[in-house]
Amino acid sequence: MSSKATVFQQHARGIAGVRPAGEAALCRRCAEDPFVLSLVPENPPWDVPHRLLASVQFLILGGEAADYRVEPDPWSAFLDILHAHEDRVVDFVRRGPIQTNEVQRCFALLPLFLTVARTTGRPLDLLELGVSGGLNLFWDRYRYRYREGTWGDRDAGLALTGEEAAPVPGALLTEEVRVVRRRGIDLEPVDAAADAGFRLLASFFGADARRVDRLTRAVSAMGDERPELLRGYYLDLLPGLLADAATLSS
Ligand SMILES: C[S@@+](CC[C@H](N)C(=O)[O-])C[C@H]1O[C@@H](n2cnc3c(N)ncnc32)[C@H](O)[C@@H]1O
Incomplete structure (x- = not known):
């Protein structure tokens, strides 16, 4: 073959x-x-x-x-x-690269963000490598349901659930987080809120109505705000952006 x-x-x-x-x-x-x-x-x-x-x-x-x-x-x-x-x-x-901007991934990421926030006690300056449309940078706008509790605005337009190999500790879900910046690097960033960008992202979800619905709700959760999407190879851009992040936090 x-x-x-x-x-x-x-x-x-x-x-x-x-x-x-x-x-x-x-x-x-x-x-x-x-x-x-x-x-x-x-x-x-x-x-x-x-x-x-x-x-x-x-x-x-x-x-x-x-x-x-x-x-x-x-x-x-x-x-x-x-x-x-x-x-x-x-x-x-x-x-083109594959453009699966899948916000379900935030279900696994949230406990990590909360842990960073709890450990540092500082606001978060987000920088995603391979950001696609940047929808995962808005993870703090979604609602989450874990076995031991929930996190996020109860009126959020997008609610995420999933399987937990080990339960996310309920105490961690009381953590509040402030996001001060949402940036990402991609070889081909996508404007998810534009018709062409949405069509491209949705095309990778095929006939999976649940994923297209998540995509629609995630775009809506951005409201009028847009992430800062930088075009380039992430290893080239990362050092300069990290230096900038250090400035912001100092
Ligand atoms: C599968 S998508 C994932 C998008 C998003 N991170 C998510 O989880 O929903 C991978 C993205 O990484 C980008 N990418 C892959 N290699 C890259 C590189 N070396 N530098 C910048 N972007 C890259 C692609 O263009 C694509 O948009």
Whole structure:
């Protein structure tokens, strides 16, 4: 089996039971289809299937293609989209980074932020590496439900729950935090509040309505505020930004 086919097979195994039904089967068929495999580069990175599916979803969200999932023969409809938009698909697959700005990650991050706040007793100056649209920089605007308690505004538009391997201590959830700055670095930052940016981010969530809903609520939680998104390679920019952070806190 070619390495191109292998990444699709591996992706199918990785998403089984996690992503909406049908997506893993679609990836298995992609692994066997010469036309689909012709669209991806030789020795493709692991995320190529993710990009290919996102490229099709991007066209669907923009009204440029019909949703193949609701067609009588979804596989044929999927292939038709790839044929009709071959150049766009190839460009999307080969060029852009994957843009999964997933605020569910804040469910795991919050206890760490609270621990830093408690330990230092100082406000937080946030700097995210690989920030995408910056939605995780607004973690303090969301509501969280853990086994031993809750944190955040009870009227927040986005509430996060999840599994805890060990319970987050209830005492930690009494901690109050002040965020003084929200910055991030990305090779290709995304304006999540703009139509084009939202469409790009949503395209990576495919038909997963729960993830798209989280995305919508997270964008709304920003209100009129925007994170400071810096374009660049994070190892190049980080030293200067850390020096700036030291100035802020001194
Ligand atoms: C999978 S997204 C994750 C976005 C966000 N951190 C989250 O958890 O929701 C990874 C992001 O990292 C960015 N990225 C990857 N390597 C980078 C680098 N060396 N310098 C800056 N950004 C990078 C990509 O452009 C992409 O937006």
